[in-house]
Every structure is written in structure tokens, then in C-alpha cells.
Amino acid sequence: MRFYIKDKYLVPHLGEGSLPISKIQTIPQPPLNPDFSFNPDLQLLLTGKQLILDDLPFPHDEIQKHYENGYVTYRKGMEYNRSQPTCSRCGNNKENWFAQFPCSRCGEICHYCRKCLMMGRISACTPLLGWNGPAPEQPLPKTILEWKGRLSEGQQAASNQVVHAVESNKELLVWAVCGAGKTEVLFEGTESALTARKRVCIATPRTDVVLELTPRLKAAFPGITVASLYGGSEDRHLYAPLTIATTHQLLRFYHAFDTVILDEVDAFPYTVEESLQYAAVQARKPESAMIYLTATPNEKWQRECRTGKRAFTTIPARFHRHPLPVPHFTWCGNWQKQLKKEKLPANILHWVKERLKNKKQALLFFPHIGLMEKFLPILRQLTPNIEAVHAEDPDRKEKVQKMRNKEIPLLLTTTILERGVTFSNIDVAVIGAEDNIFAESALVQIAGRAGRSKDYPKGVVTFFHYGKTEEMIKARKQITAMNQEGTRRGLLDS
Amino acid sequence: MKLFPEAQCLICHEKIIPVIGWTEIFSEEKELIICSICKNKFERVEGEKCKLCSRPFQFLEENFRRGDLCYDCERWEEDIEWHGYLHANHSIFLYNDFFKEVMANYKFRGDYVLAKIFANCVKGFLKRIQSDLLVPIPLSDERLYERGFNQAEALIVESGFTPAKPLTRIHLEKQSKKSRSERIHIPQVFQINSQVEIIGKEILLIDDIYTTGSTLRHAAKLLKESGAERVQSLTLAR
Numbered sequence: 099m100r101f102y103i104k105d106k107y108l109v110p111h112l113g114e115g116s117l118p119i120s121k122i123q124t125i126p127q128p129p130l131n132p133d134f135s136f137n138p139d140l141q142l143l144l145t146g147k148q149l150i151l152d153d154l155p156f157p158h159d160e161i162q163k164h165y166e167n168g169y170v171t172y173r174k175g176m177e178y179n180r181s182q183p184t185c186s187r188c189g190n191n192k193e194n195w196f197a198q199f200p201c202s203r204c205g206e207i208c209h210y211c212r213k214c215l216m217m218g219r220i221s222a223c224t225p226l227l228g229w230n231g232p233a234p235e236q237p238l239p240k241t242i243l244e245w246k247g248r249l250s251e252g253q254q255a256a257s258n259q260v261v262h263a264v265e266s267n268k269e270l271l272v273w274a275v276c277g278a279g280k281t282e283v284l285f286e287g288t289e290s291a292l293t294a295r296k297r298v299c300i301a302t303p304r305t306d307v308v309l310e311l312t313p314r315l316k317a318a319f320p321g322i323t324v325a326s327l328y329g330g331s332e333d334r335h336l337y338a339p340l341t342i343a344t345t346h347q348l349l350r351f352y353h354a355f356d357t358v359i360l361d362e363v364d365a366f367p368y369t370v371e372e373s374l375q376y377a378a379v380q381a382r383k384p385e386s387a388m389i390y391l392t393a394t395p396n397e398k399w400q401r402e403c404r405t406g407k408r409a410f411t412t413i414p415a416r417f418h419r420h421p422l423p424v425p426h427f428t429w430c431g432n433w434q435k436q437l438k439k440e441k442l443p444a445n446i447l448h449w450v451k452e453r454l455k456n457k458k459q460a461l462l463f464f465p466h467i468g469l470m471e472k473f474l475p476i477l478r479q480l481t482p483n484i485e486a487v488h489a490e491d492p493d494r495k496e497k498v499q500k501m502r503n504k505e506i507p508l509l510l511t512t513t514i515l516e517r518g519v520t521f522s523n524i525d526v527a528v529i530g531a532e533d534n535i536f537a538e539s540a541l542v543q544i545a546g547r548a549g550r551s552k553d554y555p556k557g558v559v560t561f562f563h564y565g566k567t568e569e570m571i572k573a574r575k576q577i578t579a580m581n582q583e584g585t586r587r588g589l590l591d592s
Numbered sequence: 593m594k595l596f597p598e599a600q601c602l603i604c605h606e607k608i609i610p611v612i613g614w615t616e617i618f619s620e621e622k623e624l625i626i627c628s629i630c631k632n633k634f635e636r637v638e639g640e641k642c643k644l645c646s647r648p649f650q651f652l653e654e655n656f657r658r659g660d661l662c663y664d665c666e667r668w669e670e671d672i673e674w675h676g677y678l679h680a681n682h683s684i685f686l687y688n689d690f691f692k693e694v695m696a697n698y699k700f701r702g703d704y705v706l707a708k709i710f711a712n713c714v715k716g717f718l719k720r721i722q723s724d725l726l727v728p729i730p731l732s733d734e735r736l737y738e739r740g741f742n743q744a745e746a747l748i749v750e751s752g753f754t755p756a757k758p759l760t761r762i763h764l765e766k767q768s769k770k771s772r773s774e775r776i777h778i779p780q781v782f783q784i785n786s787q788v789e790i791i792g793k794e795i796l797l798i799d800d801i802y803t804t805g806s807t808l809r810h811a812a813k814l815l816k817e818s819g820a821e822r823v824q825s826l827t828l829a830r
Contacts, residue, residue: 152738194600197703197704197705198704198705199702199704199705199740199741199746200741200749201740201741202736202737202739202740202741202742203737203740208740210702210704212703212705215697215701215702215703216701219701219702219703219740221740
């Protein structure tokens, strides 16, 4: 779109003297006119957001009126540093993620961002709209948190820290082992924020997690409106004091939240993480609290924790007070070579047979689909009802469910099941733990699949390898260190 | 300059690993824009097809075929109101799931740069088909503003040709939401822009997809009635 500056504000205009919005040096913001009666629907839709005109079901005239009276803000969809564009919504500044086109809205050759194109095109002439008026009123119920459970000692200690961080707008990393019960640790902090009429967002990289968390939080906070946001969700335009969103959906928010809780910060490779971090920073208010949750912080974060550069708290023990299973390292020779001859190393075969004999379910992790698929027919000679899953498997959900129902004794998988899934009583093996896809965090997560339930808190974890790696050693060290800390703090029974 | 710059596939964003052989070293450097995996997902219109609309007979049941015409074209041509206006339609690709997905990104999400994927083959067809004017099916002003660009016009421009615009379009609800019969019986949505000389001209209409042929026939009829000598069409997919 093209605008020109009339008096002290922008007016959409095509003719002479007008410019695409990104070429206007500073965008004037008219002062708030207290006598203007604003549209409350627009207020609900736009508070804490950064949307494009195509996102809004209101005519541009009406939005322009709100801008002229100081209620709506215009920002540039794209900022230029010399000739290098940066997308204001997603932070993309990589040249290969931009393209250009002859734009009918501004009549110029216009850059656009291909990185966040799925959320509606941001081009050099796109205004990003925000709200500058008062925030919507939020009635509060008498009791906010109605969760009747009890926190474990370890959870309680972390929960206190979370409350403190929320109250004082600080950053905090909660380093909680797999199975510590992270969600409950958020309840008191969330309650404290909501009581102070603060807006809270829990963001996680995966839609499954949003879907799983939503009912749990709705049950814990029954009087609070909860917006559940993921690609294609119905709550897209719902204004709520408590928002649960995929990290991707945060891109539509701007200076919205007083508390942002970022789950599984390490779940993606660094480059992806970078843009999601950008989204989280955009979505929080300048004065706000940020809580990071993870079982496996990356090396940089771990170092920052050790050297006192990052505020953190650990939950070193599971809620059931049993130590984490420590992985055994078992050398299995050149297993890929054996596999070519359609043979398995004797110790792997023995491990599997033991599980089948004792009717103990097991998960077998593989570095690549191809290797897994070679393994499958050989193992099926032992018993036919063994399954294998990978990311693109259309029957992924059904197979995981079969495993849960104990209909299959063995499930082979790539790293997709490394986190987020819980089977109650299983042993875990990694085949080819030396592969560089198995980083420290992946191995800690994989080991964290065993011994989850309080009825079966023990499980065997075996890393079959053809040469130990640094990552394997670091993973085992991290697990034993957590167990030691658990013992020291009296959080373990055995 | 890098001798073999690392390119990224415009569709799947994966790195393209170029095949390097003597031909690549000695021939003119061609920009790699999609990877071979994506490239192979496109299917060309090949083999026996309807001589009027290029519908491949390969997937068509026998009772929908009338000699070298398809049943739809026969119905159009039987109708005196529509007989003979569209001389022929040419199509490049089959409208498969992959094409649909790419087209959704190009047209509805507005990823203009995807036009470059098709530039080479469109260019080939434009050189082969005899015409005086290349006419993109126009969008209404409202739709053009909403989309930011005309997807048919972009195909011509990115292939290195110049579009002519003798047609304009009245704003109506979206075509894709209508049934066949509704689409055939709509009133004329196009109007003639008299600034462009069309009398006696051979015209090639350009559009992204041939679905029922209704859009192209409406345009063809108006152009012929306004003096065009012959009207053919080229669509990316059929």
C-alpha cells in the first residue's frame, strides 16, 4: 500500500507524493483521542497482535479512522537496512528467503517474505496493524486455580522459583528431567500472573502438545478463558488471559504477554529455533517474565547455567521419587555390515529375545528409516506383530496407540518418538547410538522414555554402538548428575 | 562468483545438488530453481488427448470419449451459442495433487516467484503456438488488489514475453465455488478494452488451469465477436 503524510498522520493514497509504507522514514502515531468511540470487536481482535489488513474482517476505512484517532498503530511490514530487507513479523533477513514481484497494491517491484508466507504475505508495502487503545476488561473468577493435586518436593521448589520470576518479570530456565511433571510446575506461577491481571502464554513447538495441554489447563483454571492456537485452530481470534500456542502462532502477536512460558526450547535445530526465539521475543511485552522449560538444555545454556550467567532451577527427580534409568553402553560391532548380510549382532538379537520371552514391551530407536526397514523383516521372523514408525508414516498414530494398548511387543522408531510420548512399562534400546543424529539431548530424551509410570518406575536403557561417542558419554553424565542431585536433595526414595 | 552456487529448491526449500558433468561445465550456466525430486512430481500432458481441450484420454472412461473429442467438448460444440469460438486449448501439465499444492502457494498464498518454475516450458509453448497477441485472463480490479498480481500475466512476463490486455473483468464471487452448470450459464464477466486493436488478430489466451473451459470460452466468444480472427488458449494444467 502507498501512503502520504498529511498533517501529522498517514493517509492511504495512490497518487503523487505517496510512498510504499516501508519507504516512509518514520511513521507518525496520532495521539489517543479519548472522545473517540472505538469498535470493541476490533479491540478484541487487535490487542497484542500484529496483523495484516487481510487478517481483519473490517473495512480499511474503519481501521484508518482508528489509526487517525490513535487507537490503531501502523508498522512497516518490512524494514530495510540499506537495501537488505528484514521481515518485521518473522525476523527473516536471509536473502534467499525473499523474492520480489510487480505489486498491484503499490505499483512497484515489491519484496516479499517467503519464510512466513503461510500466514499471509508480508511485502514491502504491507502495513502491520496493532492496537494502541486500552486493553479489554477481563473479569476474574473468585478462585482462579482449582487444581487439587499436590506437587512433589522437587516440583514445589521449582514452582516457587517460577512464581518469583513471574512476579518480578525475570527470566528463568526450568531444567526438569523427563517425567518430572513440568506442567504442574506452571500452575502457581500462572495463577499468580492471572491474579495480577497479567496475560500469560504457554508456547510449545508442537501441535500435539498444545492439544494435550489445553484440556489440562482448562480443568485447572475453569473460570479463565483459554485460547488454544495452532495452524487451523478455531480460537484464532479469541482474546484470552491464558493462551496456549504453537511457537509458530506467536508470529501474530506483538508485545502481548506479561509472562511467556516457552516449552521444549531445544526441540528444533538451531536455525529454526532462532526464528521461533524471535517470535517469542516479539510476543512478550518489553517488561515481562520469560520461563523456559526443557529436559535437555543445549551445551551453551548448560555452560551459562554452570557459570552463573543464566538463572535456572532444576527438578532432578521424577515425581514418583525413583531415579532415572542410566543407559548401558553395549558394543555391537559393525552392525550395518552384518545387516547387509541380513544378520543382526548376537547381543542385539539376545536383548530382543529376552524382552519377547519376558513379555516386556520395548522401543528400539534407529538413526535412519532405511536401516530400520532392513531390521524389521529380520525381527519379524521372531514374532510377526512387530511394527515400525517414522515421521511420514500415515499410520503413525495407530501404531503408537497399538503400542499403548500392549497389542505389539516391540515398536521400532526413528527419533520422532524421542520426546513427548509415554508408555507405562517399557525397555529402550538405541541401535547405532554412535550415529551423529543422536546428540546428547536426543539420547537423554530417549533414555527418558523408560520407567515413566509410578507402578513401573524401572526400565532398562541400552545404547548399542560401534564406538562410543562424546554425545553418549555426555548424555550418561547428565543423567547420573541429575540422579546424584536428586539423592543429595532428598528427592529420591531408593 | 561461485562456480556452482548452492541453490535452494523453490518448492521444498532443500538444497539442490547439481549434477556436474562435462556438459554442465561447457554449456551455458542455467539457474537451478527446483530439485529433481520436485521436478519429477510434475506430470506432463502426453499421449492421446482431446484435440480441442487437450484432455488426456489415458484416464478417461471410454463412454466420455467421442472420437477425438471428449464428451465435454462435444457438448460445448453442439451448443450453437458456443460452437467454434475456442479453436483449441493447449495444456502443459496434469492437474495432480502436487500441481494443486504448488498452485495453491502460487495463486492463493501469492508466492509470485513460483512463476519462474514454469517459465521455461511456457516459453517453449509460446514459441510454438502461432499468435499475434498473448492475452492473460484478467482478474477484476478487486481481486487483483487482493492477490497483488495476476497469476496468468506473471507466466507470460516471467517467460520473457509481453502480455496484451484487451479484456477487463467484472467483479463476481469466486469461480471455484460454483458448479459446472452455474459456471456455464453465468452472464459474460469480461468486457472489451477498446484501446487494444484485436480485429483480424490471432489471439492466445493464457490461464493457469482449464477446469470446465467456461472462463476461456467466455473470453474467446467475446474476442471473436469483437473481431478476432482466431482464439486459442494455453493453460498450465488440464
